Amino acid sequence: MATALDQTDMVQIPNTPTLVAEENVNHKQRIKMQPVAHEAFAMEQLAQQVPAPEPRHRGPAIKDKSEGRKDRLPVTGEYFENDKGDRFILRQKLGDGAMGHVFLSVFGSRTVAIKTEKYSTGMLPMEIKVLLSIKKYKGSHFCEIIDYGTIRREYNYMVISLLGKDLYRLRAEQPSRSFSLNTTTKIGLETLEAIEELHAIGYLSRDVKPSNFAPGMRECGEHKTIYMFDFGLAKKYLDREGKKMKSRGEVGWRGTVRYGSLQAHKRLDLGRRDDVECWFYMLIEMYAGELPWRHMTDRALVGQAKLAIRNEQRQIFFNRIPRQFEKIIDLIDGYSFEIRPDYRQLKSLINEIRFENNIPDRCKWDWQIEESQHSELTETTSVMSDVAILAEQGVTNYTDRVCENQ
Numbered sequence: 001m002a003t004a005l006d007q008t009d010m011v012q013i014p015n016t017p018t019l020v021a022e023e024n025v026n027h028k029q030r031i032k033m034q035p036v037a038h039e040a041f042a043m044e045q046l047a048q049q050v051p052a053p054e055p056r057h058r059g060p061a062i063k064d065k066s067e068g069r070k071d072r073l074p075v076t077g078e079y080f081e082n083d084k085g086d087r088f089i090l091r092q093k094l095g096d097g098a099m100g101h102v103f104l105s106v107f108g109s110r111t112v113a114i115k116t117e118k119y120s121t122g123m124l125p126m127e128i129k130v131l132l133s134i135k136k137y138k139g140s141h142f143c144e145i146i147d148y149g150t151i152r153r154e155y156n157y158m159v160i161s162l163l164g165k166d167l168y169r170l171r172a173e174q175p176s177r178s179f180s181l182n183t184t185t186k187i188g189l190e191t192l193e194a195i196e197e198l199h200a201i202g203y204l205s206r207d208v209k210p211s212n213f214a215p216g217m218r219e220c221g222e223h224k225t226i227y228m229f230d231f232g233l234a235k236k237y238l239d240r241e242g243k244k245m246k247s248r249g250e251v252g253w254r255g256t257v258r259y260g261s262l263q264a265h266k267r268l269d270l271g272r273r274d275d276v277e278c279w280f281y282m283l284i285e286m287y288a289g290e291l292p293w294r295h296m297t298d299r300a301l302v303g304q305a306k307l308a309i310r311n312e313q314r315q316i317f318f319n320r321i322p323r324q325f326e327k328i329i330d331l332i333d334g335y336s337f338e339i340r341p342d343y344r345q346l347k348s349l350i351n352e353i354r355f356e357n358n359i360p361d362r363c364k365w366d367w368q369i370e371e372s373q374h375s376e377l378t379e380t381t382s383v384m385s386d387v388a389i390l391a392e393q394g395v396t397n398y399t400d401r402v403c404e405n406q
């Protein structure tokens with residue numbers, strides 16, 4: 001039977017790329033965070049919809065060796081029951097994250113996604129916390145959280161609404177490996193709105209990248225919206241009184257090398273502006289098909305390449321993309337750590353690109369085809385395997401430290 005995760009127990013940021021992070025999570029050093037008032041309210045609300053939790057344990061960290069032995073990930077075909085007796089069959093694997101597996105399942109008449117991680121990993125509580133806050137705020141670019149808990153202290157799970165293929169896969173499947181200006185700019189507007197909503201509830205993503213966004217399902221009429229998911233590296237930037245926290249200075253690397261901001265390369269604390277800088281690199285990659293540092297794996301060299309597009313490579317880089325993108329990066333570079341990015345100005349520059357290129361408002365996404373997204377999903381792994389995707393993106397979610405105070 002399921003046990004609700006303790007929301008006040010915060011997660012570790014491991015010391016390794018997430019690809020191998022499970023072996024490296026430090027289970028001993030954990031910190032506690034009290035939910036702020038609106039989060040507590042959101043949790044209360046959710047409690048009315050999800051099964052009443054069994055007496056709470058103190059989160060997903062291993063307490064003793066006997067518990068540790070059971071620590072595992074579920075497999076396709078397995079099922080579990082929540083406290084209400086609802087049965088969730090893990091019908092098909094949708095994706096392999098660095099921290100666990102995501103499965104397709106059915107809940108009532110609804111097809112859903114179930115994200116799982118080993119009990120000891122402890123990254124899901126942060127994701128659940130973010131999604132509960134967003135639910136309260138009624139964010140329009142986030143999965144609905146339907147249920148969550150722990151199964152026999154073996155694995156943690158959360159049941160969320162199902163999405164289509166992520167933007168990285170969708171682009172990789174385009175014959176040109178790039179999106180049209182219409183799709184790129186539409187994605188730009190949708191994803192910036194998602195980032196703005198996340199910031200509005202007091203969180204940073206610190207891992208904005210194409211594989212963390214996906215369109216909704218056509219069957220639910222959600223295919224015109226791009227959703228943001230994976231909050232494994234999310235962090236609160238507002239304190240309990242709603243005041244912005246000060247930069248902690250050098251804290252180590254956070255994020256994904258290809259899309260990381262210049263501040264991240266300096267290992268400095270990240271703010272809202274850094275999420276927006278990642279968004280910029282993501283958009284350019286979608287439109288141009290690649291970034292100049294696509295083949296680089298060395299983090300320092302990638303950082304140098306990002307500096308070069310602002311200096312000696314500036315003309316070559318910006319010549320092949322609409323001129324507004326140069327304005328956008330200049331604006332982002334001008335934002336300080338504390339400042340609220342001017343999302344409206346950024347959106348109006350993207351809209352200017354659409355206007356100048358006579359792009360009508362009602363246009364289809366590049367990937368929209370006649371068949372339903374559900375049948376597309378079943379083909380996902382044959383088109384590009386998870387391993388291939390991860391290899392292509394280079395090092396992901398890499399962090400320098402064993403743990404950090406979230």
Ligand SMILES: Nc1ncnc2c1ncn2[C@@H]1O[C@H](COP(=O)(O)OP(=O)(O)OP(=O)(O)O)[C@@H](O)[C@H]1O
Pocket residue numbers: 018094095096097098099100102113115143160161162163164166211212229230231232396397
């Ligand atoms: N709601 C969803 N609907 C459909 N597929 C999903 C959903 N959530 C996740 N996935 C799939 O599972 C994959 C892994 O999910 P996610 O990124 O949340 O896991 P992670 O362990 O945090 O991975 P990462 O290595 O990116 O940090 C995604 O790339 C996506 O293909």
